[in-house]
Amino acid sequence: MAKILVVEDDNQLRHNIVEQLELNNHEVRSAKNGVQALEVIQTFSPNLILCDIMMPEMDGISFIRAIKSDPYYSYIPFIFLTAKVAQQDLIQGLEEGAVDYLPKPFLHKELLLKVNNITNQQRELVVRQLQQSIADEEPDFQFAKQFTELLERHFSNAALTAEQMAEEVNMSLSAMQRTIKKNFQSNFSEMLKEYRLQKATNYLTQTDHSIQWVADRCGFSSLSYFSYCFKEAYQVPPLQFRANNQLSANNK
Structure with missing residues (x-):
């Protein structure tokens, strides 16, 4: 089980994503924009953030910049969920530190596979880092x-x-x-x-x-x-x- 923060302004899509992740035994919190997400993250330390780009009050790019500028949270990987598929938009998100993109509309199976791949790698890394820190x-x-x-x-x-x-x-x-x-x-x-x-x-x-x-x-x-x-x-x-x-x- 991983801890996942879903940041998405579309209520129905946000609900669907949260439901799918919870059905796969992940612990999930959600927010409808970056401002809310910054409040949630004060009491919930996610292993992964799934984030829309175009949102009111604080969009995904501004939110990832805020997270990556904080050393306590900067390690958290991002997957952007977006309807913006222009090449420059994809490049910008990757330059800001996102590890992957999912263009809307996307298959829930594809989302779950990407989530599980990233969180499984994190779990394996925990043990390796523990061993490596001692060896080095x-x-x-x-x-x-x-x-x-x-x-x-x-x-x-x-x-x-x-x-x-x-x-x-x-x-x-x-x-x-x-x-x-x-x-x-x-x-x-x-x-x-x-x-x-x-x-x-x-x-x-x-x-x-x-x-x-x-x-x-x-x-x-x-x-x-x-x-x-x-x-x-x-x-x-x-x-x-x-x-x-x-x-x-x-x-x-």
Whole structure:
């Protein structure tokens, strides 16, 4: 599941996009122009912004400039939704930092594929950046090392909270979340879930323990929630993932 902000002045189109994304298990907020979107983003940190270009009060170009000028939000990728298909309009949007365009009218399947491709890449990047920051001894090496060690120590604890982790790294909760955001473009809950799922793939492919055992060992509060998160991340249920990987190993 990704967090997505939809900025579109057409009420029906905005409603349709939000509905399609929510049906695909994304968490969605919406706004009808850039002014509203700037208010929404104060309390909702999206992984992706879908934005119309021609809107009242603040159009898409002005909005992306505002976002890209703020270092706290500048990393968020944009997909522009637009009826303007002139070459210079497309170039302008890309020059401002958009990663893609969807000319109106567009197929909802095409939108969902683009959204899923971008958010899946973000999820994979979180783990790679965590590993790379340790390997390269980046400026926040000590934090990354300590944070990873604590994830390894506590990932099995289903009751683990961000407050407990902040106390362990000797930071306030807000300071820890800012440091995680700065280094990994993520937050504590997303990092913890991703780490647990990575451990789960190891247990599924390297042991014959039951799915219930894997869920419990990886800190998931219930088997159903574990199965839901796993399928959301890897597109197949845990048992099918195990069978697929065992089959691949047998074919080598």
